[in-house]
Amino acid sequence: MTVHFVGAGPGAADLITVRGLRLIESAAVCLYAGAIVPRELLDAAPADARLVDTANLTLDEIVAEFETAHRAGHDVVRLHSGDTSFYSAIGEQTRRLDALGIDYDITPGVPAFAAAAATLGRELTLPGIGQTVVLTRVSNNSTAMPPGEDLATLGQSRALLVLHLAVRETDRVVEELAPIYGPDCPVAVVARASRPDELVVRGRLADLTALVRDNGIKAVAVIMIGRVLADNEPGFCESHLYSPTRERGR
Structure with missing residues (x-):
């Protein structure tokens, strides 16, 4: 078997x-x-x-x-x-x-962060803005995070952070990441991605706790933090993949 x-x-x-x-x-x-x-x-x-x-x-x-x-x-x-x-x-x-x-x-299966990105209508890697996605979690009622994998350390790259198991720890998320990403950094919270009762809230990092609390989000959610979530973020350029200057045929 x-x-x-x-x-x-x-x-x-x-x-x-x-x-x-x-x-x-x-x-x-x-x-x-x-x-x-x-x-x-x-x-x-x-x-x-x-x-x-x-x-x-x-x-x-x-x-x-x-x-x-x-x-x-x-x-x-x-x-x-x-x-x-x-x-x-x-x-x-x-x-x-x-x-x-x-x-x-x-x-393998479709991960929650991919479903959340689809709901947001977003590509999570934008040329000139961000090319790295960090998938991590917050340690609460679970095994401890290994040394060097705390939010402050991971956030030093300023890459898009996708947080699992973190909706009950938003105060800590804001405290550790706002000095690095800035209080106005875009955030999105997607609860129950792809389900009929899916819920999406968007806003600023400084307001994350209120966004989660006021919308009654308690579980089965991912939190995304990063510049790629912004509308019309300065620095965005078109991909080299389809550029007319790219050499083709090899």
């Missing part, structure tokens, strides 16, 4: 990959992150599939499900929200599977 780790995407059921959907449609067992993975994706599983909500399970209990399926010869789809490559907690699961000699593969 094989454990198929699948990124379910940011929330909209039709943003899953074709490969991911096909794996669900043939899965004997499907473990999913409850309250985050769309119900429509679970409905795509076979009628007799075992569906397991992992929201309240420990790592040991999740691995036990893998082992049970392995003994029965049943393939497993392990559905994670967003993309599998970051903040998905698959690393600790694949390490256990390696130790048990159970095969697995990984199918």
